[in-house]
Amino acid sequence: xxxxxxxxxxxxxxxxxxxxxxxxxxxxxxxxxxxxxxxxxxxxxxxxxxxxxxxxxxxxxxxxxxxxxxxxxxxxxxxxxxxxxxxxxxxxxxxxxxxxxxxxxxxxxxxxxxxxxxxxxxxxxxxxxxxxxxxxxxxxxxxxxxxxxxxxxxxxxxxxxxxxxxx
Amino acid sequence: xxxxxxxxxxxxxxxxxxxxxxxxxxxxxxxxxxxxxxxxxxxxxxxxxxxxxxxxxxxxxxxxxxxxxxxxxxxxxxxxxxxxxxxxxxxxxxxxxxxxxxxxxxxxxxxxxxxxxxxxxxxxxxxxxxxxxxxxxx
Numbered sequence: 001x002x003x004x005x006x007x008x009x010x011x012x013x014x015x016x017x018x019x020x021x022x023x024x025x026x027x028x029x030x031x032x033x034x035x036x037x038x039x040x041x042x043x044x045x046x047x048x049x050x051x052x053x054x055x056x057x058x059x060x061x062x063x064x065x066x067x068x069x070x071x072x073x074x075x076x077x078x079x080x081x082x083x084x085x086x087x088x089x090x091x092x093x094x095x096x097x098x099x100x101x102x103x104x105x106x107x108x109x110x111x112x113x114x115x116x117x118x119x120x121x122x123x124x125x126x127x128x129x130x131x132x133x134x135x136x137x138x139x140x141x142x143x144x145x146x147x148x149x150x151x152x153x154x155x156x157x158x159x160x161x162x163x164x165x166x167x
Numbered sequence: 168x169x170x171x172x173x174x175x176x177x178x179x180x181x182x183x184x185x186x187x188x189x190x191x192x193x194x195x196x197x198x199x200x201x202x203x204x205x206x207x208x209x210x211x212x213x214x215x216x217x218x219x220x221x222x223x224x225x226x227x228x229x230x231x232x233x234x235x236x237x238x239x240x241x242x243x244x245x246x247x248x249x250x251x252x253x254x255x256x257x258x259x260x261x262x263x264x265x266x267x268x269x270x271x272x273x274x275x276x277x278x279x280x281x282x283x284x285x286x287x288x289x290x291x292x293x294x295x296x297x298x299x300x301x302x303x304x305x
Contacts, residue, residue: 011199018191023184032185040191044198097183107178126179154172 003052010047017058020127024062026095027120028069034076042068062128066138103161110160118153121146240279240288248274257302266299 014021018039025035025042042064050060092112099105111119124135135146255268272295279288 011196014195015192019184019186022187036188036191039187040194043195047199095184097185099182104178104182108182122179126176127184154175157175158171 005051005057008051008057010051013057014043017061021061021065023095023127024123025065025069026091027116027123028066029072030076032091032094034069034072038065038068038072041072058129059134062124062130062134062138106161106164107157110157110164113160114153114156118149118156121149122153122157125150238281238284238286240281242277243280243287244276244278246276248276258299260299265302265304267302268297269300270295270297 021043022035022039025038026032029035029038043061045068046057046061046064050064051057053060093108095111096108099108111122114122120139121135124130124138125132128135130138132143132146132150136143139146251272253270253272255270257265257267259265272293275290275292275294277290277292279290280286281288
């Protein structure tokens with residue numbers, strides 16, 4: 001089989017993209033530790049079975065992350081939905097490096113106010129670098145639904161940031 | 168005119184997600200690079216297999232070729248010994264006539280030689296034939 005990325009230094013690739021991959025994994029996991037585990041497992045799966053495939057590996061790695069996250073959720077389904085929702089709201093600040101700029105801090109806090117569905121579209125679009133078609137495939141929704149969630153998310157973020165600016 | 172979504176997207180993209188922990192990096196390094204021990208085993212197996220292959224190849228190319236070419240024998244001698252004729256006592260045949268059995272023996276020897284190995288191939292063939300010489304009786 002021909003390796004389309006024979007010259008690729010995958011350690012360097014992961015060093016460059018690992019942070020945004022972890023943020024994507026965080027959308028479908030319950031803790032930082034789970035996100036680490038999922039990213040590791042997903043990238044190893046990709047590296048073993050799919051790294052030779054042609055094209056941009058990004059979408060394949062994201063797909064691998066989603067599968068690994070869903071596998072983990074099925075294996076460790078022990079928390080209640082309420083606990084998960086609370087955790088998701090509380091932890092958005094830990095998803096990013098600390099920012100000194102108050103506008104960036106406000107933006108991070110604003111992400112926590114989005115619904116989980118809107119937030120995952122935002123993360124997949126901005127940090128996953130996926131198109132709405134690809135996001136639709138990942139989430140098993142139509143591209144229009146993905147685009148609609150994106151528009152609502154942008155509107156909600158803008159409203160929140162504007163409200164904070166007036167405070 | 169600026170696109171408000173574009174500005175917001177740029178602002179979001181400027182946020183820096185936290186990288187995976189050092190344990191992830193270390194685990195991936197282990198997965199992506201074969202461990203030294205496993206590499207050693209592979210190397211050992213490779214060396215062993217290479218040595219075996221070299222041995223077989225050496226036997227095939229080195230030793231076997233010395234014996235492998237078919238010998239090219241050339242005829243060097245063909246001899247036939249003098250015939251030994253033995254005349255036996257007359258015998259009576261079924262039709263009442265008489266005949267004298269005569270047995271003739273001789274040997275044929277043919278020799279070939281391979282000039283390179285100085286080996287000889289000798290084909291020795293003893294021959295014998297018996298016939299009846301009719302006798303006329305008066």
